[in-house]
Amino acid sequence: MADPQADTQQCRQMQDQYAFTLENPAQPNGPGMPIPAYSTIHLVMFPAAQEYFDKAHRRSTKLKSMEDVMSYYKLIATGARCLEAVLKERIQPYVECIAALWYCEALFTETKEFDEAEEVLNKAIALAARNNLHDLKFSMLHLSIRMLATKNLKAAQKLLKSCLREADSIQIASWSYNFQYLSVSLHFAAYEYTSVNATLKPLYSCSSNEIRYLAFLTSALVALRQNNPSQAGDCLSRAVQCETDYSRQYIPQLVVMRVILETLAAMLLGDVAKSEAKLKAVHESLDGQVQDQSGRWTAWNDDGTFFLFLPPGTDGNTYIPLKFKWWSQSEVYVMSYLISGIVSVHSSWDKRKSSKYFSEGLRVIATETAGDDSPEAPLMTITQAADRVDFYVTAKCYILFYTCLERFVRGDWSSEGLQALIEAVKSVPAKTVTTLYPLILYISGLFFQATGKLQCALEAYELIRRILPQNSELSIMASLSMIMIYRGDLMLNYEQASILSSQLKPLITNSQNNAIKFAWALTRAVDGSQTGVDIQNKISSLLTAARDLANSQFTTIIMHLGASIFSEQEKKESTAMGAFLSAKRTRDVLWCWVSGNLAADMLRLSGKDLMADKQYSVNKQIYGLVDSLLNSPPPL
Template sequence: MNSDYANNVFYSQPPQPLQQQVEQPQFISPAQLFQQPPAPSPLSHPSQYTSHGRTTSNSGAYNTNNMAPSISANTQPDTAMLLVALAEEYFQAAHEHAPAAALSMTVADVEAYGGLVATGLGCLDTALKHVKLQPRMEANIRLRYAGVLFEETENSMEAETALGKGIALCERNHYYDLKYAMQFLLAQFMAKKNPKASMKALDGHISDAQTYHHYSWVYVFRFLRASHALESGSPTDHHVAVQNLRAVATLASQQNDNAIYLTASLMEALAFLKMPGPDSLQHVQTALAQARSYQHDESCKIPQLVALIHILDLSCAIMKGNSMEMLTKLKEMQMMMDKALQDSSWGTASDVLAIPINRTPKSSHTVSQDTRMILGIGNDGGDNLLMTFLSKKDAYSIAYLLCGMVLLYKNSIERKGLKYLQAGLDSLEGDARSNRSSSGLLPDLVSKRQWRGEISCYFRIYMASCCAGISDWTETKRHLDALKTNLRQFEISLTGPLGHLALYFDGVYHQGIGDLDTALKIFGDTKFNLSTTKSTTLTPANQLERDLSILAALSTLWMLQAKEPKNLDQNAAMKEALEPICANHANMDIRTAFHLIAATVQTDPPIQLIDIKGRLKVALAYANTTTNVQLLCICLSIMCNRFFRGVVGPQAEKSAKAASVQATRTGNALWMSVTDGMLARCYEVQGKLQDAQATLATAQTHAERALPGL
């Protein structure tokens, strides 16, 4: 829900912002305006203000009749209008200064920004306390004043006082539009301190709006109610959130507000995507199917929402782990995103989108230009619900990241995954280094920059994964070092999935370069302690952390086989502990990895030959199903070494060649060295000495590339 109160949505802006104030702000005390009559100024003429309304509406310019009558050039400007115009100049100057301040975050820049905002607030405060105002204008100023306090400060008490007086004023004068807007803002203030009280207040507002058939505000309050409930994270509140979103969808269906129905369905899909439970993925897909039911409706052809459908659809395919489905959904998303490049309605920098609502006879009393930070009026005369979304650049960054994740399977052959990740990272880092971003609120710009910094960390992790997959440990190290730099630069804490991923790939790197002691120490970290990880009702984030813990345990078990003497009892205990966790795991690749390790780890008593064959058969079937070339290569290599080592005959040579071909498909220098080494030994046993020497030389070349200097 758009809550950009401080972005000059109540008052129009002067045509020329005070650029000199950005560099050397000069603060004027609003009280000075009462010491002498102000001189006439073109800034005081309301008709000269330019609008900051949304591009979806030509009527976004502020209606000056709601503020004060027009003032002729020969009369002194109205004091209240002058204070309002002066406040907006200060806010505009602050917002022009914000991009540079967000990039530098020096004390001087932040204080300059804060001084400009504080002076603007002082102008509005002076107007409220020392000027006799018309009721409508007073209500507007109170809403603007509280909105700036909400966006820019932590002074909730002052804002709540202003809103309380404003709501009482609106009730006396029947300003239903401003009353709803103030209730919306007050609920957001309350959510910061007491979420339960906020949700209870919203329930009351929903009931009132429903009773008076003010449906646009019913949508607004229910969406906000659902957002607050989802933020709590509790199962009970999640249920309440879904109930509210389904109530929005039901009402939207009754009112033929198809775009609202689409939005509610997508929010429901997002809600289930974040929640635990075995049926969550099915609920997500059901919600996406509901969203698609209006895909041919003109009002629903909103590129941001269409993109979100494809992003969520692809995310579901990734979570299911079906490589063919992932590639299909990926192509669909790429086609849509390519088409969106030509759509000018989705701005490169703007993160605001307008959801059309059919206008009703009662809308004229509840939706106006004064509520356009929440509900605006479109070119067609209908209402628009304004919400924040990703800008086009940020959405494409997410798309690049998803492309790289999906193409990890094919990265070994075509390196497409790494190319997509590099393109997305270049875009993110280019924006991070630039201070040319559009003006805005400093807290918002800092938050966006922080978000982009965190996303860049995920790019680095998956790029490290691509490089590790081909045994390019130099590049793996480079990306992991860059990740650590990003973490320091953006002051990101290593908690949650990001912390687990960073630590896990650090262990993978040390395992890859042969530093097994360090790798074992990393994988033995408490983050990867499976005994303390709950196995039921895991959120997707919890599931990722648990899966990484499983992979760390599997890697540990395999690395322990390089230690002498082997601890067979420990091997048996670890395998027994991992069996119930891995054997029926939802991720087929984890099942494959477990069966490969279980077939090769030595135990006492030793595993029976029939069990070895059974596990390798299952692993081979799983690897073929997921088309995971890495696991398929490992499986074929184990089979060749276990059953055809030292065997003379065409079947042995065929097995060794199959493993070598599969290793070439992976592009992994280490496994190419292993399989070519086995093929060279096979040729030697067969008496093909010339072929054996040539293949052995190739194996040594791959080994040098995988482990330089060893």
């Protein structure tokens, strides 16, 4: 999500405005006593502070020892002392507010010395109010709200409402939108999605297409977080309309954000064909930077910040910039490689395309976390640098998780991928481990289930059911796996399977994921409670559903199952051959080989020996591809 950032370091951008001698003409202050001139110490101290901060921030991505960390903080402290020196002098209110804002921002982001920062900030806010310095006053209030939110979220939200009312009353549109998006961020961080939507609703009618665009994208993200991909799709459609109506130059961050969200929505719906189409749009939007001549892509900041613009209005005659923060380009590429790999697992795994995407994502992560020693290293605080590393380490764990799944799909049940994932999780921050833990349990359950350790698999799946909400997709998938184990020949615990099925039924009914609904229907089709005719009818309806889902593997599995269940030999034969052709059409060599063998057997049973021999010959050639697939090393 795009997190709004008030431009609290205006002093960096406005130094030219105060780079002159600030002094009042002598005024009588009694008999022959002039008023003392304002100090110009800031002309020296502001550039000095900037230099010290930049030097520290350039080192933040390559701190490898405690000595490096101490050196970093010495530079920060020296820069802060430069600002303190300014605040101790008699300076103009405008300059004092800038110094206070900059100083408090440094205390907040670098030292967490909230008490001192609050004292200085409150004094400066009062000074700005007395001198009608509205922009600086709101910048300091923005910082004050963010500081307060770390200790008391409700108090911060109360102060935020007051600031929003004031900005509206004096008609400063830029700060109205700044505070509205800060409200969105605070509610979003607290998982208060209803409040997020309520805050976003007025933005839908904003005169700025860019602001409306981002509002719809944020609403789509909220819908996805609430597992409502259909609603997300509606929001994204409205965002597309904003893009169509947009006459100014496009903002690449918004376009990339939209196509990624569209892909995620299609994935959550289990719509394979749509996922692939949207993934193509992601690739096209990223590849577009190569041909882009506008400079927007090359201006994509290393810290992920970008600007949206309000049209001219009460604030003046020029477009007014609003600053937001999203992913950097490298972070976008990592997430795109991850999503590309996930989408490609089912359709292109014979070419190992998904594995190549995952490998490329890991390569980018390794490069970005190696430490940048170049003079052009991105400027960021030590906290921002740590958050950046946490992002990449977490992304690495997700890539390794799906790498395990990709290997399992290929029939590679070695424990290497699982061990690599468990090792990577050790570097993940504690707050993220709680999110990854269920995924590790799930992938472990799959591994145990496939390698015959069924009791271990059941324990892993049961843990998932305990720690996640019952209606979460991972919990549902764990329950489905448990049902299959209980019905298997090694368990034959139909009573426990029936209990789980009854618990799952209402959850499946309310799910929007058609792939999960299909998997549920598949387990119900062969649960042993129906007659042969009922099973055959269900298989036929499932075959139609699989085709509607455009999921080639589902289609092949159902046709393969139908060939074993249908009573008429002619139908068994045609369905088995259909399974083979379905797998062949999607280049799924493993299922090609499995279905091809079944088709050959059915042809033999029908007395079609010549056709059967021909199919056996084809199967022999396919087996060579299967053997190569299962035993070849992953691409580098």
